[in-house]
Amino acid sequence: MKIESKFGGATFAAIFFLLLLAFSFPALAQTPPVSWSPDKLINGAPCVFRYKPVTRLKSLTGSFLGKQVFFAFDKTNGIWYGLAGVDYDTKPGSYDLALNGVEASGKKLSFAQIVPIAKGFYRTSALSVPKKYVEPDPADVARILQERDLKNELFGKVTSSQLWMGNFLTPAATNTSSEFGSQRTYNGKRQSVHQGLDYRASTGTAIHAINSGKVILARELYFEGNCIVIDHGQGLLSLYLHLSQFKVKEGDTVNKSQLIALSGGTGRVTGPHLHLAVRWQGSYVNPATLLGIKLP
């Protein structure tokens, strides 16, 4: 009885009130207004932001790492979805996702969500390729520069609308061999970062679109070999390199999992395989992370 009197009536009332509060507003504690997948972001990761507003919005846009995030509304669950990504060179730290919405009444909604970004750990590997890919002759240099302009122009255009739908799926029914983000030396000289995910694929393996979208490039390039680029909207592109045969052409609309090409060993390769790359707003991001994100 003495112990009980130490925890006076006031303390007991306060504890009771806190418990009451916790049970009355479980939604507040469980569903933060903005969430994302994967839930732990690192440099080089693509991501999907989700926002479920309390009142209905007419529009929603965001800004993240100096780039615009385009959101699309899913009527079935009342959630806005926006694709984004963290550049490989982004330093660890806390970054703002700034959101700007317009309510049905015309009232503007504007707030920032802090998004922590941790350091990703990537490996180092050494490769040997034909000399012309490390020290191209003047004619090849001219071609490389021309293709760089073409890619800059192509990658500079951003489709804000959502062309993708649901989960991103694997492009080939094979295992992966070389992961995204490893530091590479070619013939012991040039160093670069592996900006895609390699799949083991002997020449002629069926390659499928990882999601729906529009084919914005289907042609042979110096380093990439036969290459396809699909625009999925919201600033996200998927690239398929070193192909032997095209099954689609520039301008085509493709469905998720549609056969788009056969794999090969064209361009700067050590042997036949598929190099899958994913770009969001000018940054290459990890395809494996994108394929692992669960979407409705």
Ligand SMILES: [Zn+2]
């Ligand atoms: Zn590769």
